[in-house]
Amino acid sequence: MGCEETRDLIDELIDGELPPEAEAEVRAHVEQCAECRAVMERHSRAADLVRGLPRVGAPRDFSVSVREAIAADVGRGKVVRPAGGWRLPMWLTTALPAAACLMLAAILGVRVMQKRQAEGTDVTAIAIEAEGESASRAAGRAVKDEGSQPAFSPEATEKAKALEASRDMEPRAAEPAAPAVEALAERKAARGRGLGAARTRAAAKRVAVKDAEDEATPLLQSKAKELADKVDAVKTEAPAGSLPFRSRTGEAVRATVPPRPVPAARPAATNAAGGERSVLREKPEGEGGANYGQAGALKKAGGKPDAFARDGAPAPESRADLKALADRAPGALAGVVPAKPGAVAPTKARPAAEAAEWSGKQREQADADRALDAAGRGDPGIARPVASARAPEEKRQIVAGGGRAAAPGPGFGGEPEAQQADRDMNADRLSWKAIDADTAKAEIQRIAAQFGGAVKWRSRPGRPAVLAVEVPADRAEAFAARIRGVQTGRATTAARRSRSGRGGAPLDAEEETSVTRDAEAGLARAEPREAAHAPFAPARREEGKAAKGGLFITLEIDIVTER
Amino acid sequence: MVPESKRTGQGSGADGAPSGRTEEEIVSAAKKGDAGAFEELVRMTQDRLYNLAFRMTGHREEAEDVLQEAYLRAHRSLESFEGTSQIYTWLYRITVNACLTRGRKVGRRSDVEGVSLDAPAGTDGDSTLAGTFASGDGDPGEAISRNERAARVHEAIGELPGEYRTVVVLRDIEGLSYEELGEVTGSSRAAIKSRLHRARQRLAELLGDLR
Secondary structure, rough: OOOHHHHHHHHHHHHHOOOOHHHHHHHHHHHHHHHHHHHHHHHEEEEEEEEOOOOOOOOOOOHHHHHHHHHHHHOOOOOOOOOOOOOOOOOHHHHHHHHHHHHHHHHHHHHHHHHHHHHOOOOHHHHHHOOOOOHHHEEEEHHHOOOOOOOOHHHHHHHHHEEEEEEEEEEEEEOHHHHHHHHHHHOOOOOOOOOOOOHHHHHHHHHHHHHHHHHHHHHHHHHHHHHHHHHHHHHHOOOOOOOOOOOOOOOOOOOOOOOOOOOOOOOOHHHHHOOOOOOOOOOOOOOOOOOOOHHHHOOOEEEOOOHHHHHOOOOOOEEEEEHHHHHHHHHHHHOOEEEOOOOOOOOOOOHHHHHHHHHHHHHHHHHHHHHOOOOOHHOOOHHHHOOOOOOHHHOOOEEOOOOOOOOOOOOOOOOOOHHHHHHHHHHEEEEEEOHHHHHHHHHHHHHHHHOOOOOEOOOOOOOOEEEEEEEEHHHHHHHHHHHHHHHHHHHHHHHHHHHHHHOOOOOOOOHHHHHHHHHHHHHHHHHHHHHOOOOOOOOHHHHHHHHHEEEEEEEEEEEEEEE | OOHHHHHHOOOEEOOEEEEEEEEHHHHHHHOOOOHHHHHHHHHHHHHHHHHHHHHHHHHHHHHHHHHHHHHHHHHHHHOOOOOOOOOHHHHHHHHHHHHHHHHHHHHOOOOOOOOOOOOOOOOOOEEHHHHHHHHOOOHHHHHHHHHHHHHHHHHHHHOHHHHHHHHHHHHOOOOOOOOHHHHHHHOOOOHHHHHHHHHHHHHHOOOOOOO
């Protein structure tokens, strides 16, 4: 046994904790090794000194002080010790009162709700009252009460939503009504105080507010109508297709002004742009194609945007002009936000009801425009009804690049390619069925990159999934065909799987040919175009963007998730 | 080395007289909420635990506070004592933890009590220097020398880090075995051995001139 090992065992030897054989070994080593013996003596001496310390007893009254301390501790509630010899667990002493309070609160809440429902109100009304009876929210309840409709009837809900949207859009329109409502509420409350001793003051206030809301409803409605008229007037004054804004909902994209009837003879530049409803925009200097700014969007190289020039109105050429327009006609900007954050201070959202009405008017106008187009060009196909719920002018826009007034790239300046692609895009809105929206977006982005395009914007989370892809105009049709082709192919595969999954017979030869033909139709349309161009690698796409010589088309693709 | 009374503790009644109940019976009664049984348990264990607390803290008043806190903790959590270990081991653990916690709160106390006429002069804990002088028993000079030595050792223990002090006090003063040391401190035998070795090494350095 070595010195190191011995010294590790010296203390155990001193304390008598070693087994006999190990003790003998250690002792044998210690007798031979002077250093280890010295260590053992020092440690043994230290242990003896400590062991020689006198014991100190507790004070005589110590147990009394402990007893008193324990009594005080029990008195503070830290220990519950019933006389019967058992005691409650500590957690239970806390949990029981809490559970009792919760049950009491739940019972009271249920009784209050039952009482409210018996009085013809609903949960929403209770919530509204709980929030302090703000005027506009109270108005929502007033609308519900007005028609004596069920608490959650669709009509009442729609009205409430419309008024809620109105509040969000123009708070100033609702605010003037608030003092009136409060004044009425005060009067009614004073009246309510005389309702009798049985009714509490809170109940009287509730009734008073409800009465006040009933009286305030016509006032609010008149305000809303006045506001709508004002907005319509501003829109009429504002130049058509002026502002490339995007709505907060991500749906009402592009021009917020209704398109005007198409004149019989158009300016050449307008026709070249692929139709009046398309918004011409230029990529500003130094900015990428997917990130052009507000001011740049309003400028047009070598002149003003056609839309402004056509109407004879001064075209905004700068942000200051845009703000001036906004100040002069604030309603024109209602319901829209800048396409790029920070470009222009956003205004409030357009009321839902107004937006719905607006969309209908726009759609009617668009159909009329299309009919005129078809008649003027002798293209009956273009006049066919559009299945999309969205007006065609909201679907895409053509972006002119390069700062050149004349169309530099293929398909621009009277080229039938861009116009044809434009119409094709109009005729059938692109959609993409997928299980997961994010996956779909990634896949679309990949396909767009193959065509030299890029994702321009995507809808916000929680909104209907829409992806806008900006692709070169001369490849837009091919891109759209690819999107449709992929989708058709998927549908075919799904049909096969469906039949197979049901245990049915496999597709016969005719069916197989049919679905295969359908599936490949889109791809077939795309292939000749693709064959005509060299593969458009991302590097070349960047190069093309740098040159700013191309015409780009923005395509919106609805992503339909299927779960 | 371990006091025999610790193993076969006999309780005492409220008047201090032996109640005749065994340690297990006292603990069982205390767990059922018998206040008298718990007080009996306190009286049965207080001297030993007080000595532990005094050596750990270095001060009588602080030892009283710590031990009272330890008994309060024991009373609150007596339900959790399952009887798998000795009640002494359980109380030692609570007392040691209370001492270490208090030591961390108040900081290191190096001003341990020095020589006092009221300081214990023997290992029985009852005799003091004043009593030794008054009774005329023994040599007063030797008593003073013994008391000074005890004060030096006491001070040296106070110089040790908490972990080392714990094992030294529990082993050399309270006489716990290595196994019991492991139960009280929750440490392995190897850790106990290592701490004890280092503690004695340090004490030997501090008390090298004492003969």
